[in-house]
Amino acid sequence: MSGEESGSGTATERSVVVRQADGDDLTAVVEVGHRTWPVTYGPIAGDDYVAMGLAKWWTQEATIPAIRAGRVLVAEVDGEIVGMASVGPSEGHLILWKLYVLPSHQRDGLGARLLRAVIDKAQEDGYDELRLSYLAGNDGAGAFYEHFGFRETERESGGSGIPDSVWMARPLRTDEQEERQS
Numbered sequence: 219m220s221g222e223e224s225g226s227g228t229a230t231e232r233s234v235v236v237r238q239a240d241g242d243d244l245t246a247v248v249e250v251g252h253r254t255w256p257v258t259y260g261p262i263a264g265d266d267y268v269a270m271g272l273a274k275w276w277t278q279e280a281t282i283p284a285i286r287a288g289r290v291l292v293a294e295v296d297g298e299i300v301g302m303a304s305v306g307p308s309e310g311h312l313i314l315w316k317l318y319v320l321p322s323h324q325r326d327g328l329g330a331r332l333l334r335a336v337i338d339k340a341q342e343d344g345y346d347e348l349r350l351s352y353l354a355g356n357d358g359a360g361a362f363y364e365h366f367g368f369r370e371t372e373r374e375s376g377g378s379g380i381p382d383s384v385w386m387a388r389p390l391r392t393d394e395q396e397e398r399q400s
């Protein structure tokens with residue numbers, strides 16, 4: 219990854235692309251998790267949770283099948299991958315399993331671009347609902363998802379000192395709803 223990030227709000231013209239990931243993106247996609255998880259979850263769930271999550275969900279082995287299945291999107295700024303999203307089907311619904319933007323690029327519209335692309339594709343594919351969970355205490359994520367029309371459906375206990383998972387859902391059916399979010 220290039221080290222030169224001028225941060226958000228730069229005045230220079232940027233090229234932003236959101237696209238499906240391919241095999242060449244593997245290292246960069248995994249890197250997004252490794253750079254985002256410690257700052258996001260360290261303070262609310264602790265270092266052991268971060269280490270567990272990175273070892274379980276952010277390895278190349280765990281990521282290759284999702285990329286191969288076309289279930290991973292990336293956001294590129296000037297050719298550098300700075301965000302990713304991954305989804306998977308479950309009982310007729312679609313679940314957003316991961317949505318991460320590098321800390322240096324947050325609050326710059328990239329999460330919104332990724333989520334919009336996920337929603338558009340899910341609608342195209344005929345899913346009726348998009349579901350996700352975030353960790354209780356990750357208030358930024360909660361606010362972000364509410365902004366895009368997700369509503370809490372249930373809380374799942376994290377167990378052994380880990381915060382609860384807050385499940386949310388957003389219907390995918392109507393055009394009016396799309397317009398309200400834009």
Ligand SMILES: CC(C)(COP(=O)(O)OP(=O)(O)OC[C@H]1O[C@@H](n2cnc3c(N)ncnc32)[C@H](O)[C@@H]1OP(=O)(O)O)[C@@H](O)C(=O)NCCC(=O)NCCS
Nearest residue numbers: 317318319324325326327328329330352358359361362365
């Ligand atoms: C949550 C996340 C994906 C949002 O992506 P982003 O690129 O930072 O968000 P955007 O710039 O697209 O935000 C769009 C809107 O969502 C809302 N929003 C986003 N982040 C927010 C926050 N931290 N607090 C309150 N509202 C927020 C705002 O309304 C924002 O619009 P505004 O910036 O004009 O006010 C990103 O911040 C992130 O990766 N965070 C850490 C990892 C994480 O928590 N991922 C979710 C795991 S479930």
